Amino acid sequence: MIVNTGGIPTREQLIKQRQKESPYWWLVHQLGSLKLAMFLIFTIALAIAIATFAESSFSTKVAQEYIYKAPWFNLWLIVLCVNLFSVTLTRWPWQNKHLGFIVTHYGIITLLVGAMIGRIWGFEGNVTLDKDKPLGRIITNRTILQVDSPRDHATYITDVDVSMHPPRPEKTVVMPIPDSDRKIILSDYTESIQAQPYLEAAIDNPESVPGVNLRLQSAMMSQTFEVPLWLKKGSGLESYDLFGLATLKIVKELPTFDPAKMIKPGEGIPFSENQIVFAKSPESTVIDNSWGKPSGYIVTFLVAEEGTQDRVKIISPEGLEKTFDLTAKLPAKFILEDGVNVSVSERWTDFAIVKGRPGNASKEKNNPALFINLSGRIQPGPRASKSLPHPELIMAIQPDGRIMYMVMRGEYVTMAGKSTEGEPIIPGWADWSVTPLSVFQKAIPLTKNVVLTDTQVQTLDPKTLTPALKASIRTSEGQEGPVQWIPSGEVVTLEGPDGSPQRVGFGLQAHQIPFLITLQEFQVPRRQGTDDPADYISTIQFNHLKTGDTSIQTSKMNHPATYPNEWWRPLTGLTYKFSQAQWDPNNLNQTTLQVLYDPGWFFKWIGSLGICAGIFIMFYCKPYAKPATSKNKEINPTTDTATIL
């Protein structure tokens, strides 16, 4: 250290002195200390390294909540910015050699500032566009509770956590109501709520017609649920499809009962089926069955080589196989093991339609075929049931409040009887029971929110499931009002214990945008010769609501559409980016785009540029680089004491 005995202190002296003299400078030097920087670098690196393991072991959400988006982590980053800024001050007055150092460190600060701006003022969302249907809102990924203030009816929005710590009856979540000392109690959360219809008596309502609330129950399938049947045409409630197994219907009057069509228990359903079977193309069998759908018996005509008999092979719906030799004599009659009669009445060597009727085109065995009739009864069995007519339970409400019913299969009746409220009907489909709970002569349908059971959820398409929060109002005295489910996307009026209304909404926050988006065209070109998508191309029209500007753009994979798209917007980030997110292979008139708005982008890339340029200057620009370290000494433990390297 060179000490000037003159008057002007050296730079080193200046720096040392000001720390002693001024508390501000002392603070600056503390905040900008290398020790602090090293500590921050180490801890931040360690934290994010651990976060990647947390992400892989648990989920991205866990890593985000506990580390990347946690308040302490962001505080750390702020402290880092303070440290970076302070360290540049500690080198004041700056010299040429500090250029790279300054640019890099300010670059990092700028980058982090950009990240913060993006977090606060930017957002991320999705928009599902249907062809030619303009939208002006984007659904963000932010789950919120929307509460009306009782004082001025302004709407307040607050985040609500339903993924990491959803409200549960044993651990309720309390949300404040602005301008009020009352609170909203969230006592449960479900991923799958459904608005289900039910009937209620409505004597004076002109719309009301007869109906019944039924309970359907099966222990084997562990299902219990309620279903209304309502006699109004076109309401959608006149029939109910029980998992595709059977249909329940309500009618004004039961069809006339024909005793000949009554099937006793244990009897099979009668059928008579004609088939034309081709030896050379078994898949082209022509079938005509009395039920209107094939009986399920598969007939194969096996033409023999020279010297052996032609044969007929029949496989029943249950899988029983039988092969018969076919002699020249027709009609040939056989009986199958299950009692079904088979009759071969015609045989062609070269089947063709000759003069409008089935006949032989030649004597060559070019297209051998048979005309076969199968008739008998088919028992409902595990495999046969598919070929039998669809089972139905048909009910009619009598004026005395009783229900008359018939269980039918096609035109055949397997069961008939009467029932009243509380009396279960056992139609004979597995162990299902159908119990009328309430019978109405005049009723209208209402809806109530019902949480679906796990078994019910499994049968449904996940996209149709709606989440919901269970909420109630609690006063400051501790009194609680009635509990209600708030399905996602809805605003519900909760009642306080005194009956006063409180509007509460739940769902994903929607962000209004200043323009309309319309999907004009969605194309999914495939890789040559396969069904695999090669790209996803959405042609979108944007209409600015204020300026009237119109723009048509395409969004493809790796090439998002941006709007508004003046030249300076992509540079500053003040634009919306629409990138391809999801599609529904069954609906090519719809596409889902991810929307990103990042006003921090400008600072991010300026900062990044600064970091890279600064490093380059520090390392390679001679006049601006720090001088090569003078601490270069050999170590030779036996002779040299200098050890700093």
Add this chain to the structure above:
Amino acid sequence: MMKRFFSLLPALLLFLPVWLSAQVDPTTLDGLVIQSGGRQKPFGVFTAETLQSLTGKKEFKPSFSEKKLPAGEVLLEIWFNPQKWSKEEIILVDYQPLRKLLGMDGKKKLASFESIVSNQEFVRAFESLQKQKRQKPNDKLDPLQKDVESVSGRLHIFEGLVSGDAYRVIPPAPNGSIEFIPVQLLGSAYQKEQALPVAEAFDQMRSAYLKNDPSEFKVAATRFKELAGGLNPAASISPWKVHLENFYFKFHPFRWAWIAYLGAFVSLLAIMNQKKGYRIAWALVLTGLLLQISGFVMRIIISERAPVTNMYETVIWLSFGVSIFAIILEWKYRCRYYLLGALPVSILSLLLADSLPNVLNDSIRPLMPVLQHNFWLTVHVLTITSSYAAFALALGVAHIILGKVLFSKKHTIEASLYNYLYKTIQIGVLLLAIGTILGGVWANYSWGRFWDWDPKETWALVAFMSYLFILHGRIAGWWGGFGLAIGSVIGFMAILMAWYGVNFVLGVGLHSYGFGAGGIEYALAFVIAELIFAGAALYTYTKIKTQTRTHDKALDAVDKN
């Protein structure tokens, strides 16, 4: 000794043609163009890659043969004689528990197609896996499920071979399609006049093969090649490309490169301080570099893209980067240290790339259409892998320093050596900063998000911060050049994590038994070895320093007295 050899030679030559002509030569078909894996390639490459993916090796010993057959022969056998193959044990099953499930013998790794598809438990496992993938596509698979998936992929390949469907050697009809078709679909794509000669040529080739008549096979195969290609010459890639790929495949430029580097390393060590050794080393290093360059040029022409798509390509690029940086720095400083440090790294990485085909897959696959001709992908990946190369070179140089501390009797390290290490780290830091940021810029351009803490991004940042930590510690005076050396080792562990660990360690999950896939034992062994090495050097260094200090204190005491 030599005399005897030379006298035997004419006799050998006499026998050689006889021996050769006793066998049908599958390499006749090497130049046949076949479409597989999304691109056209030579038949010889197809056979090797297919057998590799089925069995894990490039040779196979079927039950009816006494010795191992090369891939070309095996695939011809299956093509011309498919019937008996469903019982051949040719499907690789990697995962030990799955082998148990299939009832395979303890040591065996290969099972037959029949035994797998008739195994009820396998079928059930497969079906439940399909169900899970449909209903919960984002759920991670456990190691058993992953192997079920791999095995079913191999079954699919096998079915394609046995049915003939995989042998797509007939060019598409000139109607716009770009799909090659197997021989059995000749009739549906071409008119009788065109299709018949080709079908006949195929039959002749097949019967010649089954008769094991080499000369007839050669004639028939050549004829078939010509006729098949002649159906639609515009649809096939140029013949010179086919020859190029065959040459690339057989020549193994990257293998010769590490052999050259090995020679350079040996001569550098053996004749260390003499000019001659240095010159020979230079010559061999440049030869190795030229081989690598030629390898890349060929690979780029064949694949029509930069080498940026899989682990294998990053490994050979890293080796290339290490060599380039070392050569440039060595040229500048002529210190020998760069070559000495770089060569083991280059040799090791090329050696790994050459010997672990199941982990580092060298087959050339086309990119997804949306990633083709993607500027950002190429620039970003090459910058990052170049930074890995710089840090790998730093590791090599650090090894020299640590080695000197541990083993050199004089314990002298020139200051300039520390400086060389520092220069190398600088290159790495700059490239890693640029590369990581390019990744963010690409992400922002392509889908609007600059940074979202993806594990790969995060680990690149961790590695960057590790080197920052090391450099800043030196500025703080906490450590000097030796600290840089230790830091280079530790920093490279972070690089390994970003480069390899994110895919093979995080992807597998910490609590699973997936070890064994992806060569993770090798990686772990490497990491442990490095840490032990660095730890030993650190221990020795500290010992020397304390000894020096006490020695100095004693001297001072003596002086004072």
